[in-house]
Amino acid sequence: MPDQPPSRRELRREQTAAEILRAARHLLAEDGPTALTLRATAREVGMTAPGVCRYFPDHRALVQAVVTDLYRDLAAGLEAARDARPDAPTADRFTAAARALRHWALGHRSEFTLLFGKPVPDAGTAPEDPAHDAGWRFGQVFVGLLEQLWREGAIPAEPATGTVPAWWSQFDDLREHLTEDLPLPVLHRFVQAWTRLYGLIALEVFGHLDFAMADPEPLFEENLGQLVDLLAPDR
C-alpha cells in the first residue's frame, strides 16, 4: 500500500479535525483549562458533542491533541528565538530561548498551566502518550543548546566539587536520550539550570510570587545571568 493520494474524503476529514483543534485551543486560551470541553468545542464549530467524538474519541484524546499542538507551537517559537541571531554567542541564544519561554508562558497562562501544571488528569504525559514526543521536541531546544555549548568547550567536564557524587549516575537515563554523549557533570549543570528556570516561571505564572513583588522580570533576568554562569562558566 504505497500510501495512496489522500482521498477527497480524508482531506476534508483532516480539515475539520484541524478546525476542531483550533476551536479547542481558542476555548482554552480564552477561558482556561476547565473551559476546554467537548460540548463547548462542538458548539464552537457548529457540531454536536458526539460529532466531534468521530474525530477525537475521548475528551482525553482531544486534550492530548491540544497538548501536542501546543508543544509543537511552543517548540517552534523557542527555535525561532534561538535562531533569531544564529551568529550570536551560544550563551546568548540560550538566554534568548529562555526569555521566549517566559514570554510565552506569561502570554499563554492557560496553555502553560495545561502543559506544565498538573491540573487536568487527561493531560497526562506518560511515555506511551502521543504528547510525550511533542514534549520532548520542546525539551530538545534547550538540550540542543546544551550540546552546542559542550562542543564549544564552554562547560567543564569536571564537577566544581572535585568528585562526582554517586547519585549523578541517575543522569544515565537522560544521557541515553541525547545525540551526544555528555559527561555527568555537564548533565548535572543542565538539570540544575532547568529546575531553576522552570521554578521561576511557574512561580510567576501561578501567581505565587505576588506576595513578594509586583514585577518579577528583574528577578528573572538576574537568575538568567546566574544560570548561564552556572551552566557554561568557561564560555
Place this chain on the structure above:
Amino acid sequence: MPDQPPSRRELRREQTAAEILRAARHLLAEDGPTALTLRATAREVGMTAPGVCRYFPDHRALVQAVVTDLYRDLAAGLEAARDARPDAPTADRFTAAARALRHWALGHRSEFTLLFGKPVPDAGTAPEDPAHDAGWRFGQVFVGLLEQLWREGAIPAEPATGTVPAWWSQFDDLREHLTEDLPLPVLHRFVQAWTRLYGLIALEVFGHLDFAMADPEPLFEENLGQLVDLLAPDR
C-alpha cells in the same frame, strides 16, 4: 453582644460543618482535586447537595474552606518540624522545615496540587479570600526562621555585588508584612531561596523531573545545602 455561649444549635452546626470538611478532604486526598465535588461530598456524609449548600454556599466556598484547612495543617506540620529540636542551629531548623515541606508535598500530592498548582479556578487565593490568611501563616514559618537567622547575624546586610539594584525596592511590599525590619539584601536572599525551594518541589510533584531522574531526593538535598549557604552564609 459579648459573644454569647454558643447555643446548642450552633454547636451542632459547627460539628456537621467539620464533618463535611473532613469528607471533602478525604475525597481530595483519595481521588484528586477533580473529585472534590459538592455532590460527592454530600453523598459521603449522607446528605444531598443542596444540604451541604447550607454550610458552604458554593462549590467555591467549600474548596476554599478545604484550602484554608490544608494550609493550617501544613503550617502546623512545618512548625512541628522546625521546633522538633529547638536548640539546634537555626540553619538546621530551616532545612528541617524545608524537608518537611517536600515530604508533605510528596505524601499529599493532590493537596499540594490544590494549594500550589493552578488547577482549580475556585481555589484562587486573592488577598480578599479567607484562604489568604491561612496561606500566610504557612509562609510565616519560613519568614520566622529568616528573622531569627537575621537576629543571629547569619545573613549579611550587604549584597554580594556591592550595590543594591534599584528593583530590589519591590521588596518593600514584602517588608511591610514582616514583624522585623529587614534590609533589602536579606529579603532578596530569602526570595531567591524560596523560589528555588518551590521550583524543585513543584517540579518533582508534578512529575516534570521524571525525564531526568528516578529519585530526586539527592538533588533536593544538594540544593538545600546550596540554599542555606546562599541564604545564611555567615552562620
Place this chain on the structure above:
DNA sequence: CAGCATTAGCTTACACCGTTAGCACTTCTG
C-alpha cells in the same frame, strides 16, 4: 408552656458536562 421564627435538609428543576447506542444521510468503492 404555647406560639412562632429560624433553620436543616429535602425534593424538584434547570443547565451544563462526557459518553453510548442507534439512525439517516452522504460519499467512496467494487
Place this chain on the structure above:
DNA sequence: CAGAAGTGCTAACGGTGTAAGCTAATGCTG
C-alpha cells in the same frame, strides 16, 4: 449501480453545580 464505509445527528444515562420552594424540627420568647 449496489454495497460499504464514514459522517453527523438525536436520544438517553449518569454525572456535575445551583436556585427555588417545601416540610419538619429546633430553639427562642412571651
